[in-house]
Amino acid sequence: MLNLSVDTVSAKLCQFIASSYLDDDEQVAPDTPIIKLNILDSASIFDVVDFIHREFSLRLPVIDIHPDNFASVEVLSKVIEHHSNKEATL
C-alpha cells in the first residue's frame, strides 16, 4: 500500500466514482450513499476494487468486498486505511 493520507484516498475515490458513473458535472461527496443511490451496483463494485489495486497498490481481501463496505467513500476509505495499517505492522 502506498503511503497516502485518508483524505487523499477519499478524494481519489470520489473523483474516480464521479467520473466513471455520474454525469459530467456531478460530484460525489465522501458521505454520498453510493450504493443506496445505485451509483455503484454489485458489478461496478469490482471496478472500484480494481481501481484500488491499481491506484493504491492494495488488493482488498474478497471477504471485504461487501456492499456495506462500499456504502459511501467515507466508509470505504476507512476499510482501505484499516488494511494499509495492517500491512504497515506486518
Place this chain on the structure above:
Amino acid sequence: MNNTLPTALHKALFHWAQSQPEQPFLLAEPVCSYQQAANYVSALATVLMPAKRTAIWLNKNNHYVLSILAALSADSAYIPIDAKQPINRVELILTDGQVDTLLVDAAHLNQAQAALHAFPHIKLITLVDTYDAAADFTQFVWHEHISNDQSPPVSHRQKDDLATILFTSGSTGRPKGVKLSLGNLQHFIDWTTQSLSLSNHDRFLNIASFNFDISTFDLFSSLSVGASLYVADDDAAKQPLNLATILKEQRITTMYTVPSLLSLMNRIGLWEQAAPLSLTHVIFAGETMPKPCLQALANNIKDCTFYNFYGPTETNVCLAYHVTDKDILTNTSLPIGSPIGDAQVWLVDESHQQVTLAEGASGELVVKGSCVTQGYCHDAQRHTSHQHHVHHTGDIVQFSNGLFYFLGRRDRMIKVAGYRIELGEIEAQLSHHPEIKEVAVRFCDQSTKIIVTYSPQDISNKPSSLQLKAYCAEQLPVYMIPHKFKALAQLPKNANGKIDYPEIAKVDS
C-alpha cells in the same frame, strides 16, 4: 378436468414430517427438521386463519419459508414483500394485492404499523422471540411451537385457487402483480422434480428473494422430494465469497440463480478457489449466460449438469434447455430450449398473425398450457387471455434446429442482474417530479447496462443527478434507479407525436 390438488407443494411438508421427521429441511442456523417445520407451520397457520391473502414482510431467513408454508396451509395465498422495498411500493402491493393479513418480523414492525394506518382492515401478525403483553397486535412466539406436535390444518384448496401474487415492474408506474395458482406451481414442480431426477439426498441453495419467481423452484422442488434447503439471508446473497463458502461447507447439490451472479463469482475466481464442489445441478435463467462464465463453471464443477431455463413470471418457466458439452465449447449463443410439460408454443408477427414454424422463422413467442398463470391483479384484457391459458411473452425468438433462440424484446421491458424492469415505470415515477416536464428512459446495452433518462428541463431549475437519484430511491427499488440523467431542450417525437426512442439513442452515440 381433475381439479383436485395433489399432495405436493406445502402439503408435502406434512408427508415428509411423518416419513422422515428428523431429516433437516432448513439447513441455515438454527437448523430445522421436517418435524419441527411441520409443528411451526401448523401452529402459525392456525393463527393466520381465516386469512385469504397474506403479505409476508420479513428479513430473508428460515422464518420466511415457514411463513409462506403457513399461509398456504391456512388456505391463504402468500404475497412476498422484499425487505428492501420502499414504503410507497409496499403500500401499492398491500392495495393491489387486496391483502387482508400482514405478517412481519420485529425489524419491520414500526414501518408496518405506520403503513397500516391507511389499511385498518388488515390484520397485523408479528413473529416475536418473546411475548409482549402490552402489544396491540397478534404475536406468534415461534420457538414455543417448534417442539410441540401439532396436527396439520385441513386444506380445502383446489388447483385453480391462488397460491401467490408476485409483484414485478409495471409499465404504468405501478408494480404489476402476477397471479400464480396452486396448479401453475404444481405443474412446474412436477416437471422439475422428474426431469432433473431430484431426490431427498439433494441439498438446495436459495439465493433469490421470495418475490422472485426463481424462489418457487428452491422452495417447492426441495420440499416435494423431501430434500434440504439452505436459505441464504440478504447479507449472504450480497457477498459472492459467502455464497462460495455456503456451496462448499453445506455440500450444496442444486442451485438456481441468474447469470450475472455466476459471472460475478467467476470474475473474482471463486469457482476456481471453491472447487471441488458437490454441485450436480446448476440452473440459470433471466438473462443470457456469457460463454466465458459457462466455460469456467464447467471447468471447475465436474459431474454437474447445467440448465438454461426460460420463461417470464407469467409462465413460471415454459421452456428449458439442458446444456451439452458441445454448447460449452462453441461460442454460439445458448438456445432457450423446447416447451416443458403440456406447454405449446408458436410465433406471431407484428400483426399477431401466426408465423409458420420453419427453419429460421422469427416472431413473438406465444405460450399455451398449464404453466400460464392467472393474469394480473389489474388488467382485464390480459386476464381474459390468461383464462384460456395463453400468454404473449413479448419476447422475439428465432426457431432453428427444433429449438428457440432469444433475439430481444418487442416492448420496453429490460433485465438488469435478472431483475425485470419496465422502463415505463421509471418514466411514470420521474414524471411526478416537479421540475420534470417530460421524460424518456432508455437502456444502453453496448458495454455496460445503464439506464439513462432524458427530460426537457428548464436548465436554470435543473435538479442534479444526485437529487434525481435520491427522488427515485424513495419511489423505486434500488436496481431501478437510473444511472445517468441527461437534460434535452426537447424530446424528439415521431409523426404520431410519440417519443422517438431511436432518435434519442442518436443523441447518446
